[in-house]
Each structure stands twice: as C-alpha cells, then as structure tokens.
Amino acid sequence: MLLENKYYKVLRAREEGEGKAVYHIAILPDCNVYNGHFPGNPVCPGVCNIQTIKECASLLIGKELRISSIKQCLFTAIASPTVCPEVDVEVEVKEAGGSYTIVASISDEKRQYMTFKGEGV
Amino acid sequence: MTDIKNLIPQRSPIMMVDELLEAHDDVARCSLTIREDNFFLESDGTIAEPGVIEHIAQSASAFAGYDAMQSGATEPPVGFIGEVKRFRLFRRPLKGETLVTTITMGPTVGGVTIISGETVSDNETIATTQMKIYVAGE
Numbered sequence: 231m232l233l234e235n236k237y238y239k240v241l242r243a244r245e246e247g248e249g250k251a252v253y254h255i256a257i258l259p260d261c262n263v264y265n266g267h268f269p270g271n272p273v274c275p276g277v278c279n280i281q282t283i284k285e286c287a288s289l290l291i292g293k294e295l296r297i298s299s300i301k302q303c304l305f306t307a308i309a310s311p312t313v314c315p316e317v318d319v320e321v322e323v324k325e326a327g328g329s330y331t332i333v334a335s336i337s338d339e340k341r342q343y344m345t346f347k348g349e350g351v
Numbered sequence: 352m353t354d355i356k357n358l359i360p361q362r363s364p365i366m367m368v369d370e371l372l373e374a375h376d377d378v379a380r381c382s383l384t385i386r387e388d389n390f391f392l393e394s395d396g397t398i399a400e401p402g403v404i405e406h407i408a409q410s411a412s413a414f415a416g417y418d419a420m421q422s423g424a425t426e427p428p429v430g431f432i433g434e435v436k437r438f439r440l441f442r443r444p445l446k447g448e449t450l451v452t453t454i455t456m457g458p459t460v461g462g463v464t465i466i467s468g469e470t471v472s473d474n475e476t477i478a479t480t481q482m483k484i485y486v487a488g489e
Contacts, residue, residue: 266362266366275365276431277405281400281401298439298440299438299440301436302434303435305433305434
C-alpha cells in the first residue's frame with residue numbers, strides 16, 4: 231500500500247467485533263512528505279491521514295479499497311509527527327451491495343485529529 | 352500566470368498544482384499534469400484518491416495566494432483543510448493526464464473559507480467536492 235511503512239507504521243491492531251478495529255500507528259517523522267509540507271514546519275497532510283484511514287480499512291477487510299465518495303471528513307486538530315508521534319486509527323467498515331461504508335477517526339489520549347465518513351469500492 | 356511557488360507554500364514531493372491558469376472574481380482554474388514522480392502515484396499508474404483531494408485543496412490555496420499577492424503579500428499563505436464534504440470521485444486519474452480544476456470561492460467567516468471544486472480531464476469530470484479551508488494565523 232502507498233503509505234504503509236513510509237508515512238505510518240502499524241504497531242498493533244485490535245479487533246473490536248465484526249468489521250471494526252483500532253490500529254495503533256506510529257507517524258513516521260522521516261517520511262519525505264515533510265520536505266514539502268511544509269519546509270521547516272512538518273505538518274501531517276490531511277489527505278495522507280485520509281489515505282491512512284483507507285489503508286487501515288483495507289487491512290481490516292483484506293481487500294484494497296478505493297474511496298468513491300466522502301460524505302464528510304472533518305479535521306479537528308493539526309497533526310504532526312511531533313504533536314502526535316503515535317495515534318489510534320479507529321475504523322468501521324460495512325459492506326452494502328458491493329460497496330463499503332467507512333466510518334473512522336484518528337485520535338490519541340489528548341485529542342481527536344479527524345473524523346471520516348465515506349464510501350469505498 | 353505566476354511561478355506557482357509564489358502562490359502555494361507546499362514544495363516537492365507534495366506539489367499538486369503546476370499552474371494557476373486564470374483567476375477573476377470568485378473563480379479560478381488550476382492545472383496539474385500527473386508525472387512519474389507524483390507522491391500519490393500507485394503501481395497501477397493511477398493516483399490514489401486523496402491525491403485528487405490535495406490537488407483541489409492546493410488549487411484553492413493557489414487562488415488564495417494569488418489574491419494575497421494582489422494585496423501585497425510576499426509569502427504565500429499557509430492554508431489547512433478543515434473539512435471535505437460531498438467529495439465524489441468518478442475515476443482515478445492516470446499518469447500523463449492533465450487535470451484542470453475550477454475553484455469557486457464562497458464566503459469567508461472567521462478565517463474559514465468555503466470552496467467548491469470540480470476537476471476535469473479533457474472535459475470529463477473526474478471529481479467534485481466542497482471544502483472548508485482556513486488560513487493559519489487568521
């Protein structure tokens with residue numbers, strides 16, 4: 231997958247029942263994305279966190295998902311490898327007629343960084 | 352129009368706009384050609400969906416940067432995505448394709464601007480979305 235072991239690394243995963251899991255991940259500070267986002271001021275690109283959610287959802291169902299729509303994705307705090315070196319990615323995936331609804335959030339013990347509701351195929 | 356580096360704060364490897372093609376009133380158009388070194392390029396020669404979202408966000412950022420420059424700013428403003436809403440992707444763009452995105456700026460309230468974006472490739476709609484963008488320090 232595109233960003234696994236490049237932008238983030240899964241440290242452990244905990245299944246929470248059918249179609250639901252929490253991935254505890256490290257946000258890798260040496261990823262080259264921070265050369266450009268932003269020079270001298272590393273901030274996690276929100277879209278990389280969307281991709282991370284999609285990849286965790288893919289790990290959960292054992293199939294590489296593609297996002298077809300996003301109902302709403304909220305970025306509630308700025309994330310960076312220094313602000314939040316490790317976070318929990320909580321994902322729930324449900325299949326409905328060949329597509330999947332994905333509900334997810336990224337948070338640590340201090341705060342929530344984003345919430346996501348979308349569909350994948 | 353202007354060197355894109357004067358309009359957006361992002362740098363390689365995550366520059367997702369090549370050019371601001373036009374900007375007037377509340378509408379702007381930006382372009383991006385998907386190259387071999389694109390950060391979001393997958394092994395199948397398409398770019399991952401979040402890459403399209405980033406391209407739309409940076410198109411809005413370039414528009415804001417153009418407006419800021421017209422008002423005398425010397426550095427492009429650093430904007431963050433606050434919300435992505437009603438994003439639809441019709442297909443993933445391919446390496447070699449040139450995306451053209453039209454940004455329509457909505458109202459700005461408390462430093463947060465609502466924008467809508469539509470991305471096309473050769474008149475085929477690739478993606479549509481709404482976003483809220485806020486600028487750091489405002």
